[in-house]
Amino acid sequence: MVTNATTIEEQLASLTRAIEGLMKHVQEQNAQIARLINKADNTDANHIMGKQVETHDEVETPARQQYTEKDKYAKELQISFDGLISVDQLKEFIEGTIRSKIEGTSKSSITYSKSYTPRIDCLKVLMGYQPPKFR
Numbered sequence: 001m002v003t004n005a006t007t008i009e010e011q012l013a014s015l016t017r018a019i020e021g022l023m024k025h026v027q028e029q030n031a032q033i034a035r036l037i038n039k040a041d042n043t044d045a046n047h048i049m050g051k052q053v054e055t056h057d058e059v060e061t062p063a064r065q066q067y068t069e070k071d072k073y074a075k076e077l078q079i080s081f082d083g084l085i086s087v088d089q090l091k092e093f094i095e096g097t098i099r100s101k102i103e104g105t106s107k108s109s110i111t112y113s114k115s116y117t118p119r120i121d122c123l124k125v126l127m128g129y130q131p132p133k134f135r
Contacts, residue, residue, distance in 0.1 A: 027083065 006014075079085055085093075 030085065
C-alpha cells in the first residue's frame with residue numbers, strides 16, 4: 001500500500017513556502033491599495049483645488065469633508081517597519097472607506113447590469129442536455 005505521507009520537515013517546508021507566497025501577495029495588494037489611495041487623494045485634491053477657485057466663501061465643501069475623512073483614515077493607519085498593517089486597522093480602514101463611498105455616491109448611484117440575453121449566452125450547457133418539455 002502506497003501513501004502520500006510526508007515528513008514533518010517536508011510539511012514545514014511546504015507551509016513555509018505557502019506563507020511566503022501569501023506574504024508576497026499581501027504586500028503586492030498593500031502596494032496596489034496604496035497606489036489607488038494616492039490616486040484617489042490626488043484626484044480629490046485636484047477636485048478640491050478647482051472648487052476653491054470657484055467658491056472662496058464656502059467653509060467646508062462636501063468634497064473637502066470627504067477628503068479630510070479619507071485623510072483621517074490614512075493617518076490612523078500605523079504601518080510596521082516591515083510595511084505590514086494589522087488586520088484590525090485594515091478592516092477599520094476598509095469599512096470607513098466603504099462607508100464614505102456609500103454616503104457620497106448613494107444619491108447619484110447608477111448601476112449597470114448586463115441584459116438578460118448576454119448573461120444566458122455565458123452559461124455553460126452540458127453536452128447532450130435536453131431541456132424539459134412543457135405541456
